[in-house]
Amino acid sequence: MIIGVPKEIKNNENRVGLTPGGAKELTKLGHTVKVQSHAGEGSGFSDAQYKDAGATILPDIESVYADVEMIIKVKEPIEKEYSLIKRDQLVFTYFHFASSETLTKAMVKSGAVCLAYETVELPDRSLPLLVPMSEVAGRMAVQEGARFLEKPLQGRGILLGGVPGVRPAKVLILGGGVVGTQAAKMAAGLGADVTIMDTNLNRLRYLADILPANVNTFMSSEYNIRSLIGSHDLIIGAVLIPGAKAPKLITRDMLKEMQPGTVLIDVAVDQGGCIETCEPTTHENPTYVIDGVVHYCVANMPGAVPYTSTLALTNATLPYAIQLANMGWQQACSLSNPLKLGLNVVKGDITYKSVADAFGLPYVPVEEHIQKVTA
Numbered sequence: 001m002i003i004g005v006p007k008e009i010k011n012n013e014n015r016v017g018l019t020p021g022g023a024k025e026l027t028k029l030g031h032t033v034k035v036q037s038h039a040g041e042g043s044g045f046s047d048a049q050y051k052d053a054g055a056t057i058l059p060d061i062e063s064v065y066a067d068v069e070m071i072i073k074v075k076e077p078i079e080k081e082y083s084l085i086k087r088d089q090l091v092f093t094y095f096h097f098a099s100s101e102t103l104t105k106a107m108v109k110s111g112a113v114c115l116a117y118e119t120v121e122l123p124d125r126s127l128p129l130l131v132p133m134s135e136v137a138g139r140m141a142v143q144e145g146a147r148f149l150e151k152p153l154q155g156r157g158i159l160l161g162g163v164p165g166v167r168p169a170k171v172l173i174l175g176g177g178v179v180g181t182q183a184a185k186m187a188a189g190l191g192a193d194v195t196i197m198d199t200n201l202n203r204l205r206y207l208a209d210i211l212p213a214n215v216n217t218f219m220s221s222e223y224n225i226r227s228l229i230g231s232h233d234l235i236i237g238a239v240l241i242p243g244a245k246a247p248k249l250i251t252r253d254m255l256k257e258m259q260p261g262t263v264l265i266d267v268a269v270d271q272g273g274c275i276e277t278c279e280p281t282t283h284e285n286p287t288y289v290i291d292g293v294v295h296y297c298v299a300n301m302p303g304a305v306p307y308t309s310t311l312a313l314t315n316a317t318l319p320y321a322i323q324l325a326n327m328g329w330q331q332a333c334s335l336s337n338p339l340k341l342g343l344n345v346v347k348g349d350i351t352y353k354s355v356a357d358a359f360g361l362p363y364v365p366v367e368e369h370i371q372k373v374t375a
């Protein structure tokens, strides 16, 4: 198969859809990989590294889209990219269709096959192509939280791990899924006094087993959250209710109960945020202060560490990209249910029900587009 890797053109997006290591695996299997010049630069990968991996370097984005069968990228196409996408071309990337009617209609019009990272789903209902970014965001939440607790950045002026003779910072994590668990590990590793809350008792049992002794587990409820917020220095919001807006666990009136300089990191901001006073911010201007409480609500946290994020993303996407390249999307999706669930828009039809429902547009079952393959 001929595979294209364009440079991301969304503002401040430095990740790239495929690493040189990923390109090597695909070329070894006999596939052709065409990479736009400088596509990997923001993540620390040079054109020479892609060439060494057997890829061809193309001068511009138009030539990448021109004749490839599969595009591998990171972010959803933006308007400038719509007209580059060809009929029947397979586009493998994050789309988040339900949040954009314009994008959905543009992809329907393109006649392309849109396989969305975020809806590839395993039988246990986990989302393997979202996990790596949650791992990055969870770990980053603690790094950023520690930074914004510094006095010059309007924080309480407390060192996360303390020093001998002085207590460490207290970190409260709301949600014990992927983000919350990674945050708890990082905060505990730095010596903080950590509490992690979830509504799922079995999850709390598991976390109590695997996390170190300086992490306490606690059932999540409004009563319990209120009892802790006044004594915690860093609070990380990491809840998710699949397919729904995040519940507001920290309400505006609770800010008054917090110490001045407390830092709130709302990782769930991309789902509307679990802190009522959360408004999306950017890496250029990540925080604002309300009632003396520092709010950090960056919606694309992994974008700040493109080297790590690109490698983590390719680790997760490559096995699926190889199946698609080896078999073509129809056969690969008919043999792999996780991949089939990634098909959102196919040749002019919306094949993912919740995307069609979101905009009141017609839905066509994906099976109508997949030729049945008897293994």
Ligand SMILES: NC(=O)c1ccc[n+]([C@@H]2O[C@H](COP(=O)([O-])OP(=O)(O)OC[C@H]3O[C@@H](n4cnc5c(N)ncnc54)[C@H](O)[C@@H]3O)[C@@H](O)[C@H]2O)c1
Pocket: 131, 133, 134, 135, 137, 174, 175, 176, 177, 178, 179, 180, 197, 198, 199, 200, 203, 220, 221, 238, 239, 240, 241, 246, 247, 249, 266, 267, 268, 269, 270, 271, 298, 299, 300, 301, 302
């Ligand atoms: N800002 C970013 O850059 C960024 C990056 C990655 C992920 N995220 C977001 O982070 C959020 C968490 O993602 P995840 O991968 O950890 O999800 P996950 O599904 O692995 O975990 C969510 C956890 O929240 C728990 N939960 C639900 N309601 C709760 C409540 N009322 N109180 C406490 N816990 C509750 C669930 O039981 C679950 O364990 C999502 O909104 C995701 O989109 C944001």
